[in-house]
Amino acid sequence: MASTATALVPPEVLARYEAVIGLEVHVQLATRTKIFCACPTSFGAPPNTNVCPVCLGLPGALPVLNRQAVEMAVKAALALNCTIRQPYSQFARKNYFYPDLPKGYQISQYDKPLAEHGWLEILVDGKRKRIGITRVHLEDDAGKSLHEGFRDSDRYTYVDLNRCGTPLIEIVSEPDMRSADEAYAYLNELKLVMQYAEVSSCDMEKGHLRCDANVSVRPRGQQTFGTKTEVKNLNSFRFLKQALEYEIARQIAVIESGGVITQETRLYNPDTGETVAMRTKEHAHDYRYFPEPDLLPLRISDAWLERIRASMPELPAQKRARFVEQYGLREYDAQVLTLSRALSDYFERAAAASRDPRAVANWVMVDLLGALKAEGKEITESPVSPEQLAELVDLIVSGEISGKLAKEIFSKMFATGESARTIMEREGLRQISDAETLSRIIDEVLAANPKQVEQYRGGKTGVLGFFVGQVMKATRGQANPQLVNQLLKEKLG
Numbered sequence: 208m209a210s211t212a213t214a215l216v217p218p219e220v221l222a223r224y225e226a227v228i229g230l231e232v233h234v235q236l237a238t239r240t241k242i243f244c245a246c247p248t249s250f251g252a253p254p255n256t257n258v259c260p261v262c263l264g265l266p267g268a269l270p271v272l273n274r275q276a277v278e279m280a281v282k283a284a285l286a287l288n289c290t291i292r293q294p295y296s297q298f299a300r301k302n303y304f305y306p307d308l309p310k311g312y313q314i315s316q317y318d319k320p321l322a323e324h325g326w327l328e329i330l331v332d333g334k335r336k337r338i339g340i341t342r343v344h345l346e347d348d349a350g351k352s353l354h355e356g357f358r359d360s361d362r363y364t365y366v367d368l369n370r371c372g373t374p375l376i377e378i379v380s381e382p383d384m385r386s387a388d389e390a391y392a393y394l395n396e397l398k399l400v401m402q403y404a405e406v407s408s409c410d411m412e413k414g415h416l417r418c419d420a421n422v423s424v425r426p427r428g429q430q431t432f433g434t435k436t437e438v439k440n441l442n443s444f445r446f447l448k449q450a451l452e453y454e455i456a457r458q459i460a461v462i463e464s465g466g467v468i469t470q471e472t473r474l475y476n477p478d479t480g481e482t483v484a485m486r487t488k489e490h491a492h493d494y495r496y497f498p499e500p501d502l503l504p505l506r507i508s509d510a511w512l513e514r515i516r517a518s519m520p521e522l523p524a525q526k527r528a529r530f531v532e533q534y535g536l537r538e539y540d541a542q543v544l545t546l547s548r549a550l551s552d553y554f555e556r557a558a559a560a561s562r563d564p565r566a567v568a569n570w571v572m573v574d575l576l577g578a579l580k581a582e583g584k585e586i587t588e589s590p591v592s593p594e595q596l597a598e599l600v601d602l603i604v605s606g607e608i609s610g611k612l613a614k615e616i617f618s619k620m621f622a623t624g625e626s627a628r629t630i631m632e633r634e635g636l637r638q639i640s641d642a643e644t645l646s647r648i649i650d651e652v653l654a655a656n657p658k659q660v661e662q663y664r665g666g667k668t669g670v671l672g673f674f675v676g677q678v679m680k681a682t683r684g685q686a687n688p689q690l691v692n693q694l695l696k697e698k699l700g
């Protein structure tokens with residue numbers, strides 16, 4: 208909440224500081240089964256039905272690593288320009304006690320993570336910036352505590368263990384972001400990359416993408432970092448931005464009033480737009496990490512790595528560059544058209560079917576996305592297929608319809624799902640580009656308006672617009688405007 212932030216510190220004081228932000232993002236991998244057992248990962252099953260001795264942590268049950276989870280994690284790491292750890296990475300136990308963690312520990316990776324030293328490029332205010340990726344590691348998820356929704360929720364907390372053992376990757380960034388806007392752009396690009404790489408659907412509402420932030424501030428020009436806090440519960444893009452703006456302002460207000468920042472974990476409350484202290488920051492030694500004795504070190508052979516590398520799909524940055532190169536799009540347009548894979552696929556199908564890809568890009572961004580937004584629909588629900596949109600664009604290119612008629616036809620296509628040509632022919636909406644027909648209509652208009660003809664010939668050339676309007680009226684807007692202009696000037700001059 209920007210208003211909450213500016214209420215804490217006046218803008219001129221805010222401007223004297225810069226923020227230092229690093230993000231820890233958990234991404235749920237899109238495997239069918241859990242990371243160490245064969246239970247399904249499906250969302251929305253009745254509580255405690257997708258469980259087995261392994262994910263319940265029953266004595267004697269042993270984990271078996273899911274190969275698909277490893278492949279997806281490697282894909283994600285490669286998409287983030289990371290180096291895969293050789294000769295092996297290692298799983299570790301992270302010990303803590305919590306009701307939704309039946310094993311009493313999480314299986315994660317600690318000093319030997321799967322991948323390290325990557326980067327991701329973001330675009331903010333037209334400027335490109337590389338954000339370092341410290342590491343990508345594999346781990347299992349915990350269950351879920353349910354504090355409400357039951358008749359006796361005032362007295363009891365329920366636990367659903369279906370999510371226990373769901374495969375996650377944790378992606379830790381370097382503290383390279385300097386504003387809430389940069390953090391927002393980073394998370395957005397990260398989500399896109401994960402979706403393009405087909406490792407996660409990143410559905411935030413289902414908890415597939417979860418984000419914590421490490422935040423500190425320092426006076427501009429200072430090199431050393433200030434004390435950081437960790438802000439949790441940033442589970443939507445809006446919350447991330449609001450929480451960071453609030454936390455940055457809060458820290459500046461503390462320093463300005465002569466206080467010091469406490470290293471602690473804070474929870475974002477979306478209802479108030481504020482962060483509140485939750486607990487003092489825990490340290491790695493609190494978790495008593497040690498190598499997981501039930502799992503072998505994870506070796507990714509060169510051959511396996513090369514196979515995964517070869518199977519990588521085109522990533523958003525590559526696609527944007529190709530759109531600019533291949534279709535002559537502006538960089539901004541390429542950015543918009545790659546905001547989701549479904550949208551970029553739609554554009555490419557339409558562009559491939561049309562004679563004017565740049566015009567197609569415009570129609571997709573302005574008319575189609577506008578119409579979809581007005582009805583609260585996704586691109587995948589578009590009543591106008593890519594091929595139909597391409598046909599409409601080509602009718603303009605060939606001069607059969609004007610741009611104005613095309614808009615009218617488009618709204619009918621959107622409402623009915625019919626093709627442009629069907630609508631055009633049934634309703635007689637073809638553009639009149641036949642000079643003989645137009646000539647006859649123009650003669651009639653001129654004959655009916657002798658006074659205006661006299662005015663034009665007397666030097667008031669502004670009345671030309673009046674004649675164009677009359678011809679358009681007579682043709683129900685179907686006359687080719689360039690041709691009308693040309694013929695009128697010939698006849699009047």
Ligand SMILES: [Zn+2]
Pocket residue numbers: 241244245246257258259260261262263372
């Ligand atoms: Zn299981």
